[in-house]
Amino acid sequence: MELRLDVHDRVDHLPGQHYVVRLTAEDGYTAQRSYSVASAPGDPLVELFVERLDDGEVSPYLTDVVEPGDELEVRGPIGGWFVWDGTTPALLVGGGTGVVPLVAMVRHARDLGRLDLLRVAVSARTLAELPYADELAEAGALVVTTREAHGIRPAARLTAMDLLPLWEEGQTAFVCGSAGFAEAASQLLVGLGIPAAAVRVERFGPSALELPKR
Template sequence: MTEPAGHPVPGPAALFDPGAPDLPTAPIGGWRTAIVHSVRHPTPRSVAIRLDVPDRVDHWPGQHYVVRLTAEDGYTASRSYSVASAPADPQLELYVERLEDGEVSSFLADELRPGDPLEIRGPIGGWFVWTGGRPATAVGGGSGVVPFVSMLRHAVDLDRTDLLSLVVAARTLADLPYADELRAAGARIVLSREDRPDRPAGRLSAADLAGVPVAGARCLVCGSAGFAETASRLLVDAGADPAQVRVERFGPSGGPAPLF
């Protein structure tokens, strides 16, 4: 799918409109050849990729991109990854968890270098987004926190971090993407295999959502199927309107991020 270069979308200031919680049509972009600006390995099993994208269509926080690799014999493999950068960021940032049998993720984590070209398509998606126009509570597990990092960065740009509440979960702090940034933003951190000063090790529970604003808020859940089911149920039990709970579930071979 392609679209005219310079397809207009609202800038960060226009995205914040308290009277319009959602804009009618999310931006969408076609295939581009991006150039890798930088490659960073936050953990041995992950890679954060910064891309320069010509004629980029600005995304909304919560959208994702497809990455396509093409072998010399013409074989192609594609996977989707959530965007971590804010719309106002001049570069696009994707976070990829390396899967042992992942033909795309292993290449991106092990072989990609600054200056390399990379085929991408996006932004994609308009249902699982937050543009800053209403309060939102986001609950993410593992790599499922990545779209919420984009939302957090956008909230910082708008100076409206008061509108976004974050609860994030992982096995250990070292397994949590963007742990320092999330911790500095005041996110509630739930670790299933590591004690914290304010919480013993354990899975996400009702106590972790106590006091988190859910009434009248858009509630976003992102993680593996099991995590998403648990988090969604806990949010509804805490008083969230089921119609306002939006879920992204990840599997091992698709979706914006790998399995948690």
């Protein structure tokens, strides 16, 4: 679900940054989660993508309870390493909801008229489970699905041969997804000869609790 916020005294974010949303119960108990920003810096609102987790403490409230006009406690933007400045070529590789910060990069590039700077490859189990699928496809992204065929491509994981035509000298690679996806994708890139220093990785999930969750 897309959650669009009017943030008072907002500081413009960079594509790739995230916000922390904090909820406080009547008894004083608090829970907070980090969500990557999907909107471009030029968007007057801050758009977060919230994946509903049945056993979550925060996402069910944000997806099922929050209504237009409600106030939320947020902090951000946060993060300075996994960001794209809009001026240099980049290869974006995302898995599942890990595409969210990459969408912000795509939107920023579109606003600047520089989509030519980006090459994008994304993967999900099914097309229905891929956030912003239509928008990514319109931006020229390679879309791979692992549980169903997509177009003329059978169900399959992202491979080195998928990424090889997208890589160009001088790019920075941004990889975002679950810990398993991020590890596999970054290994594919390094295996192609891409310098490890040129690969920036953001993981989320149980083994990366300190990083943004979605």
